[in-house]
Amino acid sequence: KKLLLAPLVPTRANIYDRNGLALATQADVTALWLVPDQIGDEDAEEAMLRTLSRLLDRSQESLLSLYDDIRQYNWYVHLGEVSYEEFQPYEDSLSSVDAVQWRTYPSRYYFSEGLAPHAVGYVGLIAAEEVEDYQRLGYLGDEFVGKIGLEWVYEEELRGKPGGTLYLTDSEGQLEKALVNKSSEAPAAVYSTLDRNLQLQAQKAIQGLEGAIVVLERDTGAVLAMVSSPSFDPNLFNPSHPYSGGGLEELFGDPDLPLFNRATRGLYPLGSTFKVITTAAALESGLYEPETIYNCGLEFRELPGVVLYDWRYERELAAQGDISLTQGLVRSCNPYFYHIGLDLYNHGLITALPEMARGFGLGESTGIEIGDEAGLVPDPETKQAEFGEEWGPQDSVSLAIGQSFLQATPLQLARYIAAVGNGGILYRPQLVSRIQSPEGEILHEFEPEAQGQLSISQETLTALQEALVLVVRDEKGTARRRFLDLNLDIAGKTGTATTGDYTEPHAWFAGYSYEGREDKPDIAVVVLVEYVGEGSDWAAPIFRRVMESYFFGQPYKLYPWEERIGVWRTETPTPTSGPEEVEGQGTATPES
Template sequence: MQHRLQPLALGVALLTAAGALAACNGGVPIFSSATPSLPAPQVTIIAGQDPNEVAGQFLATWNERAFDAMYAQLSTTSQSAISAEDFAARYEDFRRKAAITQVRAEILATQVNSPNAEVSTRISYASGVAGEFSREVTLPLVMEGDAWRITWDDGLILPELKGGGRLVLEADIPARGTIYDRYGDPLAYESETLSLGIVPGEIVDEESLLRELSRLLLMNTETIRLKYASALPDWYVPLGEVSREEVGKRYGVLSGMGGIRISSNEGRTYYGGGIASHVIGYVAQVPKEQLDEYLAKGYLGDELVGVQGLESWGESFLAGTHGGTLYVVAADGRVLSTLAQRTSQPAHDIYTTLDRSLQARVERYAFGHLTGAAVALSRDTGEVLAMVSSPGFDSNLFNLGNFNSQYLLPELLNDQRVPLLNRAAQGQYALGSVFKLITIGGALQSGAYTAASTYTCDGYFRELPGLTLEDWTVAKDKPPHGTLNLVQGLMRSCNPFFWHIGLDLFNRDPWIVPNMARGYGLGKLTGIGVIEEEPGFIPDPAWKVEQGEPWLAGDAVNMAIGQVLNVTPLQVADFAAALGNGGTLYRPQLVRSIQHGEDEPVFTFAPEIRGTLPLSAENLAVIQEGMRGVTNAPGGTARPTFYGWPAVAGKTGTAQDLPRLPHAWFTGYTFLQRSDKPDIAIAVIVENTGEGSEYAAPIFRRILEIYFYGSPQTRYDWESAVGGPTVTPTLPGTETP
């Protein structure tokens, strides 16, 4: 719990109520909290107004923060004593210091003794920190010409301020709540953070230092070495951050190693250099454009608040309810009065669905320096177990007390790879041949195709007049597929077969495939909440007409293999889970529970069904058979990668992104039915690298190895170029899922 005195300049409080002016006596409210904020009143001094009208108008303009209009109502003597700027500043300071969120007033009585008058009022103030209080305030008026004007002093803001009194707000701020993974391991928490860096010329035992840093920072030793490889001997090279708890008893060893530099600060700490940063988000100073909003909620304005991810979504839980005591203090420091007091309420902790160990290891071992994303879901519930976007970022860098921020934060913000983009939920990509899972669904549900339907592929597609398209086997100098049934066509990812299906379905009903895609949950938000996501884009005949063009056969042919649409990896993982669990589309979720200590949770996870795949059980079984063939049958496009993994089904995809190299896709699910490790569904995309079978499928397998075994079990050739892990294979005789 923090107890501190409120600084003087904190910003402007947001007024949430405005009122209707009532020119009458007897305790009638001037402001109504149910009335929305109105434009600032334009005051015109009208001859013949009675004092009640003038006083009521003055108080109404105060609640509207129309200080120029208020100032226009002051008497000539009052205006000569204070400038309009200083007048407005007095009211703003009062609102800021007292965290005022609402002002209400009512007229109690009026006395007129021309050319003077007095209007007695009761003004009620609502403080976002200290609660409510009220004061009776008498407004003196003087007749100038034929109009009543206010004779003003500081006591009209609050009687105790007359004569030099000042406000002091002692805030009572609860400690920020912790964000945990599904097993209670912390991801974001209050701690002493240690900023680590290297001075290359001071390194004594490089290998020992690299091993120690690799363990703490969850980085490969070669990745760390590359960071300072080109640095001069006396340069400071920032590496990352860890909490004091993570270092533990090794602090003495680490601090005594030559070449290491350690700086510390207290505050929000993100485990492992900010794993799951796109999900967890970060805290930072209150954004200027949101200052009024936060002040209205009882914030002082100088706190760190969540501005992205769970930190932002869960701010009301993680911050608790601020409390405090509002005093009026005399010039000599004596407390003149206690205006209001409210006790703070403790923060709640958020338990996520994430598996910290899985998330950290996927971030460390799956992508290296490749750009892409991966999402792992619990196949039968929709819980997000891991969400990785590469490159990622270190949430600790947004803590400006972090010594490394001065070096690494500008690099992060100017990185052309856009690390702050959550590619897993906001990246929108063509789906390539993974979309054949939708096309085959449309074909089967149309009734025009069955599992036994055949097509003879010679490597070319010539059904569009004047156009010949080549299968992927031609470019790879492989023999054509020959005659295939529908399951084999999916398993071998035969493009001519699916171009044929796309054209045939177009001729039957051009809406079959677009509607099937939407039935798989594409082209719309998954409803994950907590984090920002994009809906992707599924074109259709109506959209094409809106562009001033007809939906053509070529559009349908391209769509059949996923080349004229956009999806997110999150959407793909979600429909892959549905294909594996029997057809249920669950809403992906990131929050498992919200609670304070041992109190009853205010939220507990429960699976939410958001739809059902538009497939019969028989047709779903056909697609599942084809996906199993991709990973296990002779000729399956990913069979070499998944040798020894019989309980995995999936689909490769290669999405064109000309003139760059294509995006590599792989998605699928497991069906082991183990009680200790629930089946999962995964989607992987690697940007601009090559084919799905060569890049995305190996990463998919790597995630399975980490999930089921805790670490990578195999190493792929391409990893030498991107910083792959040191692999400790499973011992001989270990059961393979």
């Protein structure tokens, strides 16, 4: 006689956005592919593209690009997947299209080929080396489990507790009697803070570029959108997907690292966005006031043997002359901030900048549920430990413009720019609002969590806020041209972070709204685009699009590199900066 266990495994619970729209669910999924040499004539192709564009929510141009160069081949071209419920209205029309084929199978389904996949995560089969560990937790070993993101963090809640019946069988395997019966316990759904529609718009906003977008509710820390680009399709991790094998091979071999979450784990110099912190340190030192005047020339020669340049030097523009500290931040005058760094050092305030950076939340984890990198704030102790060298005046000068060996994540920048906008409170970024049972009982609800207060006076905070408004409004603000016809109250800072001698810099824009609307809470947004150029050229237009999508429901302003929304020009141009817009890089050369 033998024992036979008949398990009863509850269906995995859904992950929802803040409005109750599903991000991950159990469903019948339809994966589609195309065979180029079976497309037919021009009319048939046009009809096919129109149908697929509506079904997959993709432009006809992007679909055409998948096969246009191989249309004579009998190859398999993956198109994507939708739920069968979404597919049904189009099934009859596509049935007459020989080139389009599909397979339907049960699966964990991630909408729109993955909305915030780095944050939501995905499920996959238990790896062979993990089977014993999972079996000790009550798994059989052949289940799908959360691998990253919320799927992993809330595995226990989403899975529920399996039950089953233990039977006694005879020698021929026939059931004799039930020995033990245990009911399963239903799983609990995870309601995230994400906004599904905003997330989709944000993903589209940076598509085709490498970088990240973080959108926080300014006054609570709730994460409304989190984008890491390039992204990935979490549906591919189900072996039943017809393109799983080839798709995962491409995914893991992609040198652009689509599985890497740039928003929470990417470490970057902050460039001129760090000047917000430098300004705060200057004002808090007592050595400066918002109206303190400095002559912003094209060259900075206060470090013996070294010449540093303002961004206007390479543009062959006139020096800015005498400007206030507020104007220095608005116009992003590099020499002014070099001077601040050196001045603080010479007054014995060697750790003023590192301490202010830590006071703004850099150098530590934000505490987000899915985990993140703490980054690194340069200071004398760290330099000695990392490089075996003493901290010198040049280190303070470099850190003052967000360079040195500073490392921070887009999420960290979003947290502190939100704090500047909300009155000084550093909130823990949160991805989950509540855990809810199938009966609607709220098992756990997450409240906004204040982690600290910016260590600055109200006068300093007000000065920062006023300067960040002028960045987008003043005629010489580094981002003014990008927001001329945007009817929103916003503030922000451009940033251009040097990355090396042979690469383009990273482009940053960090800012927030101060609309004060009851129907739309104010938000903080950070945009990072890797290795492209100036923050005002690349990151600021994307920031604007996110703001438009949030407040107006859709984007309106074309990027400089677009033919129309979502469609790049065939020849991608380099965006043209206005004379006031380029900033953030200072080239150091020895004096002769």
